[in-house]
Structures are given as C-alpha cells and as structure tokens.
Amino acid sequence: MYLSTIFGYSISVESWAGLPLYTALTAGLFGAFFSRLMYLQTDGAKLSMDELGSAREFSSIALRGCVGMCGALVVFFFLQSGIVQGSLFPDFDKIGLELGTVPLTEGDATNVLRSLLPKQDLALLVVWCFLAGFSERLVPSILSSTETTIGDAARGQKKAS
Numbered sequence: 056m057y058l059s060t061i062f063g064y065s066i067s068v069e070s071w072a073g074l075p076l077y078t079a080l081t082a083g084l085f086g087a088f089f090s091r092l093m094y095l096q097t098d099g100a101k102l103s104m105d106e107l108g109s110a111r112e113f114s115s116i117a118l119r120g121c122v123g124m125c126g127a128l129v130v131f132f133f134l135q136s137g138i139v140q141g142s143l144f145p146d147f148d149k150i151g152l153e154l155g156t157v158p159l160t161e162g163d164a165t166n167v168l169r170s171l172l173p174k175q176d177l178a179l180l181v182v183w184c185f186l187a188g189f190s191e192r193l194v195p196s197i198l199s200s201t202e203t204t205i206g207d208a209a210r211g212q213k214k215a216s
Contacts, residue, residue: 075150076131078177079184083127086188087119116139123188130187132195134180145183152177 090162095110102110109115130191134144155172158164187194 075147075177075180079127079131079180080124082181082184083123083125084120085123086127086185086190087123088116088188089185090123090189090191091116091119105147126187126190126194127184129194129198130183131180133201134183138201142171143179145179147176149174149176152182154200 096108099107133139135147144186151174152171153174155170156167157170159166159168
C-alpha cells in the first residue's frame, strides 16, 4: 500500500518492518516520563530539595525511561506471542497506518488535508505499551501470573477457577 509520494519517493507502509517495535518502545518511554511528571506534580511539595535535585538529574531521567521501555518491550512480546487474544489486544497482522483525508471545504473532494492515522490495532499496541511504561506494577504482575501459570502447567496442575 503506497500512501503518498514525498520528495519523489513512494512511501510504503509494508516497508516499515520495525514500526510496531519502535512504536512500542516509544510508547513505553512516554509512559515512564508521564508517570514521573505526574508523580512530581502531585507529590512535588512533599519532596525534599535533595529528592527534587535527584529527580532532575539526567541519569535519573534516563533510568526511568529505560525501565519504561523495558516494560513496554516485555508487553510487546507478550502480546506478540498470542497468549492473550480478544478485542482489547492488538492483532499484529492488522497493525499499520492508513491514509486519512479531511475536506478543507464542505462538499469539496478535490481540496483535502491528508494525514497518516494509526489503525485500531496500532492504537491498542500504543495503549498497552504506554501503560507498561506508566505503571510500575503492570509488568511485574503479568510476569508473576505467567510464572504461576507455567509452574502449574509444568507440575501438571490445573489452576482453580
């Protein structure tokens, strides 16, 4: 699917093989940064000057971002594995972008504003990976419940409903 021609080059979504992975990492990074900003905004008055100084250090900010990206990466592969399915989870075969158009004047199909829009499954991936970066408890809880399920399966036990 060729979306458009930019500077003489045809842009094809199919050639963006890394789009889902890069999107997941970026969403996790934004989630971690947003979480940190919310924490500083709500609890900033309670923090000491040393804690506030530490929060603005590049190493602290970079560490938070890396943790968010790692969490998003875990969720990305968890979703990619197909262990969970349903309308709340992305279908990786349908992830992509689509060309959206908005008429600039009503009833005029020739003067339109074109934009790239994420398909629903790409938006779902962004939401899950943002949550993974934002929530410090989401990924550990996914990992511990998966560990329990795998452990029960290895022992031949069935989880009680």
